[in-house]
Amino acid sequence: MEHIYELAIIGAGPAGIATAIESYALGMRDIVLLEKDENHNATIRKFYKDNKRVDKDWKGQKVELDGSIYFMDGTKESTLDFFDQLLDNEAVELKTHTEVQKIVKTEGGFEVFIAGGSIKAKYVVVTIGRMGKPNKPDYKIPPSIKNQVHYTLDGCSQGERVMVVGGGDSAIEYAVELCDRNAVTICYRRGTFRRANPTNQADIYKAMSEGLLQAMLNTEIVELESESGKVKVVFSDGESELFDRIVYAIGGTTPSGFLSGSGIQEEDGKPVHDENYQTNIPGLFVAGDITQESGGSIALGLNHGFAIANYIIGLSK
Ligand SMILES: Cc1cc2nc3c(=O)[nH]c(=O)nc-3n(C[C@H](O)[C@H](O)[C@H](O)COP(=O)(O)OP(=O)(O)OC[C@H]3O[C@@H](n4cnc5c(N)ncnc54)[C@H](O)[C@@H]3O)c2cc1C
The missing domain is CATH 3.50.50.60 (FAD/NAD(P)-binding domain)
Incomplete structure (x- = not known):
């Protein structure tokens, strides 16, 4: 019989990892984290300069952490180590080099399409951020x-x-x-x-x-x-x-092609979602930077993950 994951998370940045870890901490098992890059946290690896200071209250946004992940100010390197440890300590399956193309609602769950196949899951959370497509200027670059x-x-x-x-x-x-x-x-x-x-x-x-x-x-x-x-x-x-x-260094763009290809509605440059980060498609959620008009923060993504984990656990009871 084909395996059906309880939860598939698209994108292993702070919001995706937090969704996985918090769901695991609340008792959910059979979670898969799908990451297109060769390792988790591609945004931090590619866009942060080496030894960059990482602020918990990024851009002056004071965020109280709601969940069990105790994130603090640090550097690029200590932050990556921190996420490494979180993933090492919990039995969350991280599949790297796995780019999700689209998500299709099926009876009782979702089919998540990747190159050469698909993965089935009961719930799906999209946490692909905005830096996959950094903003480019309007004028042409020769x-x-x-x-x-x-x-x-x-x-x-x-x-x-x-x-x-x-x-x-x-x-x-x-x-x-x-x-x-x-x-x-x-x-x-x-x-x-x-x-x-x-x-x-x-x-x-x-x-x-x-x-x-x-x-x-x-x-x-x-x-x-x-x-x-x-x-x-x-x-x-x-x-x-x-x-x-x-x-x-002018920010990133909402991945509209991905959202519309998966049937997720967008309004004012952001995916539509309710207070539980559930999109117009029941069981399909969005978290992290993708929910923000312009840049979110690591702490904000961690809180989204915690909120979604609690909501999904509530649904599965
Ligand atoms: C230069 C810079 C400095 C920053 N400094 C700070 C700071 O000091 N403090 C702070 O709190 N915030 C900072 N931020 C913001 C912070 O990095 C983001 O808010 C945070 O990374 C967002 O987390 P996320 O999980 O939503 O998305 P991301 O971190 O962008 O993660 C998305 C992940 O999804 C993967 N992905 C994308 N598309 C797919 C797909 N189709 N299939 C599978 N995987 C996919 C990507 O490879 C990536 O790993 C900074 C941002 C930048 C650009």
């Missing part, structure tokens, strides 16, 4: 400079002129990280870095005052061109400057 345009710090080195685009916490952290070995300019369409958390604001203003980086505030980019092997950045006032590299 193919000849594609290798000099980035969305993470991968590919950056030293002794280069680098422009970081964005003014949130990620952009500031990238700019400050790069500026001790590169000539860095941060370009932001607003006039201040008020949206960033206090530590990052202090860091950027200190780096600016020490002349370690330049800030172009109230500045819009309208075009990128290729010139003599460099990236020519053209601004709305008609001025332009040459850089070796450009790094965009």
